[in-house]
Amino acid sequence: MAPTKKKKNEFAINIKEIDESKNVVATYNAAYESEGILVSYPENKSGFGRTVLNAFLPAGYPHSVTSDYLEYQVYVSYPRIVGGKTVLNTSQDSLQAFSSSIAGMLSSRAVLEGIGVGDSQASPTQALLLSVLQESLGRIATIIFAHRLGSSLEPECKMYRLLADIFNDSAMILACLSPALPKSLRVAVLAVASTLRSLCGVAAGSSKASLSAHFAKVGNLGELNAKDSSQETIISLLGMLTGSLVISHITTKFATWATLILLLSIHLFTNYLAVRAVSMRTLNRQRANLVFSSCLHAFKNKDSGMKLLSPEEVSRQERIFEKDGVLRSYDFRLGRNDIRGYCYIGVPLQKILSLFHRRVLHVEISPSPRLFEFPALLEVYKNEGYIMMCNIIAGMRPEYYIVVKEGAENRDLLKGWLHALYHTTLWAVGRKEGESVIEGLERTREEVEGMLESYDVFGELERAGWDIKTGALETRSGTRVRIG
Template sequence: MLMDIYLGTEDTRFMLFVQDSLQAFSSSIAGLLSSRAVLQGVGVGDATASPTSALLLSILQDSMGRIATILFAHQLGTSLEPECKMYRLAADIFNDSSMIMDCLSPMFPKSIRVGLLSLSSVLRALCGVAAGSSKASLSAHFAKWGNLAELNAKDSSQETVISLMGMLVGSLVVSYITSPLATWVALISLLIVHITTNYLAVRAVSMTSLNRQRANIVFSTLFDENRVLTAKQASKQERVFERDGVLRWKASSDTLGFCQIGVPFKDVIDHVSSSSPAERTEATIVAILRVFEQEEYILWFDPARKRGVIGLKTNASPTSQLKAWSHALLAANSLKIKESNTRGPLVREQVGTDSVLMLGILQDTLAEHSKDFDARIESLRDAGWDIDTPSLQTKPGRKFDVIRKQE
């Protein structure tokens, strides 16, 4: 489903077109094999099968799919756009898994068969939500001249032609492949082609928005080398599937910790309380508010658990969100450097649990970061990055105001 338009050189566009065509072609044939298995599962060819039973099974599948659609969209709706590459590939994994469930269903008794077909319907519904949302985001990215309608129309026509060819070839395939072994060999081969081509196509896309993973890669390179990566350079270091909220220096396999952005102020207080002695919690919170008085966010990083939280103030802009996330990355890396330079288990333990030390790290890194932040943002704009589209929050967040008490 990935468009081949406006991406790099002619060779790149041709390769993406081939990959897109192969994935749609293989998916169409695999879909016919799974559809035949579903028909066998509902009793086609079985004289004892009841049309009413088949209808009730269809209603159950449809109901399960609709419920899954509602729950999935509610739970993960906010993250679909920032993580569109991940969900684009996840959609294909959901779809291919549903085909495997369909083909497994005739092998089991009726009670288990109903469960497998219902699970297949749920996976197909998840595919629909993830594919539709991520495709919309990717199409908007490819429409560089505002021609989104034209882009979608051409994408749909290309997909229709390839799917039609797949159905014609698939008609011959299902006519000749009838044994279970041959069916499974053909199905697995087609699904491998489908997933592989989709993976390569997703890897080839260079998004210009800065989600959490790309922000990690771009800002850590800026901090380390004072060099701005282009979207294409950053995409080569991206993982398609990345852990939620991870703080990672460049593309290292080691993690610095995890961070949540856009949390309620209560969550910030809870994290401070868990990492500070009870008698110092209030003083620590007051100190944090002072440190971030001029910023549009507040940040706390638990040095023991390596967990950070970012609370956004009401006036927080997309640029401020980028500053908050990159500050969390810088603070986590500074903490790691301090820990690695510290000798002795007793001192190391103090480094990991002392909230006063963490406050010092936050204050020092904020001063260091603020000094060059505006210039770095301009250099990112010049390199083609979309700074004005917020892509860091993957869950509905709450903002708050800090009202200073009159003396």
């Protein structure tokens, strides 16, 4: 078949070149049988202001970052460690940046007074020894904090991001308080302040890494962090310049404390707004409670369909500080959120075995299981990636212990959490008289399995925008079991 003959004026080549923001930067056209290619550039409508902003925003903004990036950046500031000391980096929001910088200057001035600047009787050696003590305690606290809570920093990055600012602001208050104390007590207070700053550095640095990974959509994590540094640099400079002018007029104790409390209140409030603006896509324990509550509501009322909450909807309802391991059932129509029990995931197998050995003095709902019943529990979960046992005692909230099997995926952990929430919420529905604990777990496991298949829960989670492959349920370094 002969090729269709093109008209002489028809373009044989029509190519548009776009940047990371989907803006057309050049157009290439060539007419049929033409020997040249016409290149045209669109008129630059961004102007000088946009050019300057591009130096501080990630390439391809806003398409290269998540929708909550800008709102978070407007409020937040990052503490960082420089030369063994915590320095407060600030970002785009001028009010928050200036409040942090000026408060930091007031704190630094108090520390200098505390170590004897201006005191003729003060010794340089004493000041040096105090500095060594502060640094030593701070570094020891960093090691202990990272060891004990390192695994929970990523799943609970929003909580630790705000907690870092609480640590930092508390350290500022202690530093400002130190000059009014006796020298012996002043040393202890400054040491505690140094420890809090170190804890702030660990919590803020780790949470910043998790949040930056959340904001970066197209593998631009390194470039995003570089632009964050540019934002921090320019606003820190403006904050210090403004603070230098303001702090010279704050000389009395009353003015110092009034200004400090006002600035720290602004600082904490803006950072609270920042973490509330973030919509994480991973399911930690609290977000799993919120999302799975809608599953239980649909299953309980035998609804034909089920609509799961999106990450944005969950972020508006989740708490920044939540009890660790709590199983909370939400009723969105009545605005209720009741604590049903507690669940601990990734625990050693010994934790479950202790429930078969222990003699409980309380009046129990079901007889305490005996060790010879343990194989029956293994049989219930033989095709699952986890093993769960519950401790149900009259007058107390039940506790659930989940042991994770080797090779288990995050879906298995999510299913285990859903099973615990379902059991503590609806386990009495359809319960037969004399049903043992293990029989109740088997029945509810089968019902959860049916719910997952009927409503395609994991598929609905992905369609709602959730990342179900990345684990965020374990807040401690857990163990795995291999069943032979």
